[in-house]
Amino acid sequence: MKYIYSIIKADYQQRTRSYSFLITLAITMYAAYSFVPPPTASYTTLTIVGYKGIYNSAWVGYVSGMMTAIMLSMYGFFLVNGGIKKDIDTEVGLIIATTPITNFGYLLSKMLSNFMVLLTIAGVTFLVSIVLFFLRTTGYPFLISTFLIPYLLFVVPALFFISALAVVAEVFLKKGAMWQYIAFIFLFGIIMSNVTNTKSSSAIIFMDSFGIKTMTGSIENKINKQYHTTLSKGVSMGFIFNTKHTDVKLFEWNGITITGLFLISRLFWLTFPLALVYLSSFFFHRFDFRQSPGKKIKKLKNEQIADSPLPALAGFNRALLPPVVTDYGILPFIKTELLLLLRKGSKWTWLFLGSIWVSIFFVPLDIAHAYILPILWFLQVTRLSELATKEETYRLHYFTYASYKPLQRMLPAQILAGVVLAIALASPLIARYLIASNGNAIIDILGGAVFIVLFAVCLGILSQGKKLYEILLFLITYALIEKAPMVDYLGAIKHNSHIGYMAIVLVINIFLLLVSLTVRQYRSRHL
Amino acid sequence: MSLVIKNLTKQYNQHKTGLSDYSITIEKGILGLLGPNGAGKSTLMKIIATISKPTKGTLFLDGEDIVTNPDHIRKVLGYLPQDFGVYPNLNAYEFLEYIAAMKGVGGNGLRKRIDMLLEGVNLIADAKRPIGTYSGGMKQRIGIAQALLNDPKVLIFDEPTVGLDPEERVRFRQLISDMADDCIIILSSHIVSDIETIADEVAIMKNGILLTKGIQADIINHVEGKVVETLASTDEVAQIKAKHLIINTSRQKDKTRVRYITNQPEMGAAPVNAGLEDAYLFLTHNNA
Numbered sequence: 167m168k169y170i171y172s173i174i175k176a177d178y179q180q181r182t183r184s185y186s187f188l189i190t191l192a193i194t195m196y197a198a199y200s201f202v203p204p205p206t207a208s209y210t211t212l213t214i215v216g217y218k219g220i221y222n223s224a225w226v227g228y229v230s231g232m233m234t235a236i237m238l239s240m241y242g243f244f245l246v247n248g249g250i251k252k253d254i255d256t257e258v259g260l261i262i263a264t265t266p267i268t269n270f271g272y273l274l275s276k277m278l279s280n281f282m283v284l285l286t287i288a289g290v291t292f293l294v295s296i297v298l299f300f301l302r303t304t305g306y307p308f309l310i311s312t313f314l315i316p317y318l319l320f321v322v323p324a325l326f327f328i329s330a331l332a333v334v335a336e337v338f339l340k341k342g343a344m345w346q347y348i349a350f351i352f353l354f355g356i357i358m359s360n361v362t363n364t365k366s367s368s369a370i371i372f373m374d375s376f377g378i379k380t381m382t383g384s385i386e387n388k389i390n391k392q393y394h395t396t397l398s399k400g401v402s403m404g405f406i407f408n409t410k411h412t413d414v415k416l417f418e419w420n421g422i423t424i425t426g427l428f429l430i431s432r433l434f435w436l437t438f439p440l441a442l443v444y445l446s447s448f449f450f451h452r453f454d455f456r457q458s459p460g461k462k463i464k465k466l467k468n469e470q471i472a473d474s475p476l477p478a479l480a481g482f483n484r485a486l487l488p489p490v491v492t493d494y495g496i497l498p499f500i501k502t503e504l505l506l507l508l509r510k511g512s513k514w515t516w517l518f519l520g521s522i523w524v525s526i527f528f529v530p531l532d533i534a535h536a537y538i539l540p541i542l543w544f545l546q547v548t549r550l551s552e553l554a555t556k557e558e559t560y561r562l563h564y565f566t567y568a569s570y571k572p573l574q575r576m577l578p579a580q581i582l583a584g585v586v587l588a589i590a591l592a593s594p595l596i597a598r599y600l601i602a603s604n605g606n607a608i609i610d611i612l613g614g615a616v617f618i619v620l621f622a623v624c625l626g627i628l629s630q631g632k633k634l635y636e637i638l639l640f641l642i643t644y645a646l647i648e649k650a651p652m653v654d655y656l657g658a659i660k661h662n663s664h665i666g667y668m669a670i671v672l673v674i675n676i677f678l679l680l681v682s683l684t685v686r687q688y689r690s691r692h693l
Numbered sequence: 694m695s696l697v698i699k700n701l702t703k704q705y706n707q708h709k710t711g712l713s714d715y716s717i718t719i720e721k722g723i724l725g726l727l728g729p730n731g732a733g734k735s736t737l738m739k740i741i742a743t744i745s746k747p748t749k750g751t752l753f754l755d756g757e758d759i760v761t762n763p764d765h766i767r768k769v770l771g772y773l774p775q776d777f778g779v780y781p782n783l784n785a786y787e788f789l790e791y792i793a794a795m796k797g798v799g800g801n802g803l804r805k806r807i808d809m810l811l812e813g814v815n816l817i818a819d820a821k822r823p824i825g826t827y828s829g830g831m832k833q834r835i836g837i838a839q840a841l842l843n844d845p846k847v848l849i850f851d852e853p854t855v856g857l858d859p860e861e862r863v864r865f866r867q868l869i870s871d872m873a874d875d876c877i878i879i880l881s882s883h884i885v886s887d888i889e890t891i892a893d894e895v896a897i898m899k900n901g902i903l904l905t906k907g908i909q910a911d912i913i914n915h916v917e918g919k920v921v922e923t924l925a926s927t928d929e930v931a932q933i934k935a936k937h938l939i940i941n942t943s944r945q946k947d948k949t950r951v952r953y954i955t956n957q958p959e960m961g962a963a964p965v966n967a968g969l970e971d972a973y974l975f976l977t978h979n980n981a
Contacts, residue, residue, distance in 0.1 A: 484871065488806045490844045492768075493799025502783070502791040509782040561778030565839065567744040569795035570767045576795070691763070693744045 170275045177279035186629035194287050198294035201233035213402040218414040222306040224421040230295030231316025235324040235376045243350050244637045246280035250336040259453035269447035280329035288321050320377045323435035327375045330439030337446040343548045364400040372431045384422045407650050499579030510549050526594035536658040544643040550622040551632035553580050567690040584619035610657025613671040617655045620678035627685050695720050701750035711736035713901040723873045725892030726881035733901040734881040738849050742772045771845030773836045775852045781825025796843040810838040829856035848878045866891045885970040904976050916967045916975045923962040924948040
């Protein structure tokens, strides 16, 4: 067990000693602050139509715990996913493969280090929730148990499960990050549909990995009892915007009753992830991709080829080389950047994206604009997040920064290539708006295309990694689908002043561009 | 063509100095940089390659300040870093076209130029394979090819022979010897024999300071007459080690052949011709 502890420690330190983790923590603090909105806020995180819970210790503690379990599970997967890939990329995996550590031992250590990272973030939201109690509440006593119970019984098992899922996804879907994301989003949707199910049974409570079905059931019971009613719409979770505060009935809720079934369920969600990891250890490639079970051996095409024998030691005659013709244009860069964007991902990935692209021609315009396009753009996350980080990832930045006017030529080429891809993916929608003579919508989409690319470039340059962008784009896409107006970067929601909206997007885009240029300029002379 | 470096200092932080008041003038030909790890060789090369800014000091290429105007050297620079990478999904042609775009090289002759360079580094047969499938030596060779794309006048090679087999090393030496007539070539290596074979001048560095610079014969003069060899038993080796600077040991049956530097040789030790490695170890040891 000692070496497992060492791996967990090293992995944890490696992940947390980064700018992107610090930025993630800062964003988490802000998010945690928004988990329990002030009574006058235009959104809610726990919604019961016509009713409102009094802000006592239980309400603040449980709502914060519930939101942490849901939100951190959601973006936490993106945060911790990729631990095994890192070992592949850095070739540390090859060293690990030669050590006595078992497959299960290695995967378990990865899972536990994922868990430690997520637990660190949950620790921050826990502290923020206590601060929130004193900010939002007056006249009710502070009860620490109402904070500890939801974090121990909702958050810990949920994060344990997510930590295991991140490892299992990497084992079965190997290096295909996009497929891992799609599989996770699909699974997360299933879990949430179970949680939000208005029906309640022992099986549903048992299968709820977050444990919050028990909480929402308890709230429903409290309202039904206090107001002698039967709630028809149940309790909704997550950020819901444009909430109206008129005609709401108040109720005081003091937390859940912990039953035997609930405790067994929590215990199950602490052991099931271990079983998942154990099972996946039988399929783990142990960094030898040609010997992983169930995989056909790829022939020479993808294998490392042997050195060819050298001919006579002739060198070459410089005088015979064609003269150098200078060309300081950026078109060759754009061509290569596009090539790199297109080659990232298998033909199956492109087939899948192609089918979504085709669907934009046929679904209703508003659905295509508000749902399909943001999802299609989100599915480019692994491509776009690499736009401005790949030089350092592949250690090509020495060439880039030593080249002629790198800032004026390379960065614009990367941005333009990304924008071309984003616009190409949006082209069916642009064509439909063109036919409908809706110029404003087209401008909004173009602004959105520029935004997602500049956002990727800026965060990539600032954090020197891909994770931050991947997590934030996921959260933005989620919030956009939930109709949150402040994250509408592509004009999917109606705004009071369209000119004002366009001006805001333009200012944000200019800001992102300036930050990218400034930081890149500094870095290019300080390697 | 000359590169004049004056009083160059690179201070990374309070405790770490990359270069300290470093001055050197580099003319056409091959300059070999020697020094132990942390001597500042890579720092110096990065500063000349304009990817690191000095804390103090000046660098002039033919009278033009390249600290304030880095693009002046970038147009004529070929740089092979120590720890470079490649885009694994591109093949050799695509990769070199990409680097050519960075260097501002284009036109109709580009493809032919790439062909000839690939031929020169013996990668033409594998040029259409993704570079991700290349061996370490092949990647190093593509690195050498990219450095030559723009017909550079200043060539910087940081540990260029790492990963090359002996035959490839010979080929590389021949290749850069051919270019030395009208280029400044700066070459760092841990393999003293590589420098010894091709460098016109040698600069020895330690702890960010230039210990000496000159033609090989002048540098070797530092230890001329001080290098001796002897056959010794295990106990005798320990005694020699305690008193003198050992350059090399090699097993010979039940004895060990020891090469060391001294002013007072042990009994039975015979003087031998000094080499660059002897001078290098002597100078870096004496300036500890």
